[in-house]
Amino acid sequence: xxxxxxxxxxxALREAVSQALREADPIGLIEGGAPLDEYDPEVGTGxxxxxxxxxxGDVRTILHEEFVHWFGQDVAGNxxxxxxxxxxxxxxxxxxxxx
Numbered sequence: 001x002x003x004x005x006x007x008x009x010x011x012a013l014r015e016a017v018s019q020a021l022r023e024a025d026p027i028g029l030i031e032g033g034a035p036l037d038e039y040d041p042e043v044g045t046g047x048x049x050x051x052x053x054x055x056x057g058d059v060r061t062i063l064h065e066e067f068v069h070w071f072g073q074d075v076a077g078n079x080x081x082x083x084x085x086x087x088x089x090x091x092x093x094x095x096x097x098x099x
Contacts, residue, residue: 009096016092017050018043024085027067027075042066053093060086 021039022030029038046066053059060082067076 013051013092013096014043014047016096017047017089020088020092021063021085024082024088026063026081026085027071027077042070045069050089050093053090056086056090059090059093063089 018037018040021043022036025031030036042063046062049062049066050059053062060079063082063085064076064079067082070076
């Protein structure tokens, strides 16, 4: 794989993770009218960590930690809020590793 393929693959992975977060909307920002790119900073800092995840539970923990970092514990809420996003992102990560 050349450098351009790697960059394109990373960009596609980033977009897929961003979309999964928008759809799950774990803290209700999109539902509240925030722009669709609202979760992009969290994706940017979390994606390098997510690529090392070895389970859906790892993904959930990483997502929750990133949201606590960016928004604080009160806004981030319980780790269970991240179940839907974690399941979808874990699937994306497994597919991406198989490609």
